[in-house]
Amino acid sequence: MKVLVTGHLGYIGSVLTPKLLSRGHEVVGLDSALFEGCYFLPGAADITSLGGDVREFVKDPEAADKLRGIDAVIHLAALSNDPLGDYRPGLTQEINAQGSIDLARLAKEAGITRFAFASSCSNYGASGDDFINETGDLNPVTAYGVSKVEAEVGIGALADETFSPTFLRASTAYGLSPLLRTDLVVNNLTAWACTTGEVHLMSDGSPWRPIVHVEDIAAAYIAIIEADRQDVHKEVFNIGTTNENYQIREIAELVRDVVPGSKIGFSENASPDVRNYRVDCNYLARKLHGFKPQWTCRRGIEQLYDAYRSVGFTFEQFDGPRFKRIAHMKQRIEQGSLNEDLFPMRQLEGV
Structure with a gap:
């Protein structure tokens, strides 16, 4: 197939694109390059x-x-993510919701039959300690989650016999990528442990999170676009595996066990996090037999630990703006390469 990947220069896109190419698909991209130069691995x-x-x-x-x-x-x-979404909620709605709906409408007009949308388990927001599946109530508690719910509704309204959208509600991503992010919980806690010896928790560790490796997310997209239309038409899938739901303190304990000599510590302002959801991913496993997740949290931590150690990752690198999305964006605004609406200044100046 010929596949358009928007965000191909991002954390997931930079993992997904080579996998699509290796399966013989032709791939084109669309990306604003907000995080150009933020490479951890070759581009x-x-x-x-x-x-x-x-x-x-x-x-x-x-x-x-x-x-x-x-x-x-x-x-x-x-x-x-939530910090980016909260930066300017109106901008989040414009990009994540309206921009996505407009793109889907254009895709339909152009005769594209399949549209896989990156939604999120953040849609469930504050759903408690019980498992929730795709039919559960949506209760987003952040601008990011709200925008994803709005996009699902708007794109879903376009579905018909010629246009088949599919909604992938991904668990919290983690794992190694050329465009590494250290503002994701597993990546973050492992980086803390590797660079300081402390698995540093910003909350009390009680909230539940479903997590999924970035390579398994990529595999899910491939399985969905390669699946028969009737199996994915207007379907919603929680992306991950049901047994990969953890309380944050459990992730911290796994990091402590993997990183030699590390110990768990808490921020002075550690408090409960209102975002708390535990996700059932069994529908995806039943529906798409071509999707076989390969990663567990512990394996992912081991992968990250080996990568951080091999490059001599330092606290200054980890804590700086290069691998944290909101910090990098704010730095670019301060330096004048982006305006506050996240358009490149050189573009505005006609350069």
Whole structure:
């Protein structure tokens, strides 16, 4: 197939794109390169780009023509976590919700039949300690979660016999990627332990989180776009495995066990986190037999520990803006390479 991956230069996209290419798919990208230069490993695959910011692409009079001939869209591009989402909630709605709906509408107009949308288990928000599946109530408690719910509703309304959207509610991602993020809980706690000897908890460790390795997320997208239409048409899938739900303190204990000499510590302001959800992922396993998750939390921590140690990862690197999305974005705004609406200044100046 010919596949458009939006956000191909991001944490998930830089893992997914090479996997698609290795399976013989033709891949084109769309990415605003907000995190250009934030590489931990050698860069993402070199593919043809159709443009940059989704907000601009959907306003391009030639956008539908640029999309013709594409068989499937994997739409990852978004402000990708709660701190980014909370930076300016209106901007989050504009990019994550309206931009996604507009792109789906264009894709349908261009004759694209498959649209895989990167939603999130954050949609469940504060759902308590019981397992919740895809039919459970949505209770987003952040601007990021709200935007993903809005996008699901708007994109779902476009579904018909010619256009098949699928919604992937991913568990909290972790694991090694060329565009590493250390603002994800497993990556973060492992980095703390490797660089300081302390597994540093910012909450009391009680909330539940489902987690999934970035390579397993990529595998889920591939399984979905390669699946028969009737198996994925307007379906919602929790992405992960049911036995990979952990309380944050359990993740901290695994990190402590993997990183020699480390110990668990708490921030002075550690408190309960209102985000608390425990997710049932069995529907995906029953529906798509081509999806076989390979990773566990412990294996992922071991992978990260080996990678951090091999490059001599320091606390200054970990705690700086390079691998933390909100910090990097704010740094670019302060330096003048982005404006507050996250458009490149050189673009605004016509350079």
